Amino acid sequence: MFPWIVVLAILGLVMLFAEILMPGFGLFGILGTISLFGSLILTYRLYGMVTFLIMLAAMVVIFFAMVYVAKKSGLYNKVILKDRQEAKDFDESVLQGLLGQVGTTQSTLRPFGVAEFDGKMVDVCSQGDFIDRGEKVQVVQITGKTVTVKAYTE
Numbered sequence: 001m002f003p004w005i006v007v008l009a010i011l012g013l014v015m016l017f018a019e020i021l022m023p024g025f026g027l028f029g030i031l032g033t034i035s036l037f038g039s040l041i042l043t044y045r046l047y048g049m050v051t052f053l054i055m056l057a058a059m060v061v062i063f064f065a066m067v068y069v070a071k072k073s074g075l076y077n078k079v080i081l082k083d084r085q086e087a088k089d090f091d092e093s094v095l096q097g098l099l100g101q102v103g104t105t106q107s108t109l110r111p112f113g114v115a116e117f118d119g120k121m122v123d124v125c126s127q128g129d130f131i132d133r134g135e136k137v138q139v140v141q142i143t144g145k146t147v148t149v150k151a152y153t154e
Contacts, residue, residue, distance in 0.1 A: 095145070
């Protein structure tokens, strides 16, 4: 029975390690946890508390050793995102004076898209209608950062 306990423990550690390195639903993490608990329960029932504690300590040490080796080998750096996104807050002053202006759609509004007003590209939302690219639109409402437009009729 001891070889099966070791196999369950190793399989559980590998699955938990895979869960750390691969994005997913958590399936590997759940199965790995079940496998680890299964091996620990079997160890406790068949061999007693002392062996259970030794097995638990060994699993923790092996897991951290796997993480250490992954960091040293560069595998960890390949799967962990380190880039920082430097986003600026939206400048609402760009929207000042747009109310009532007429512009041209640069993309099809479904109902969201882009329109150009006086050489400035603005993200806009139609009033629910689909408006083709190249059509003239007029700004009818500005609520926060949302610019609402309608098809322009002369």
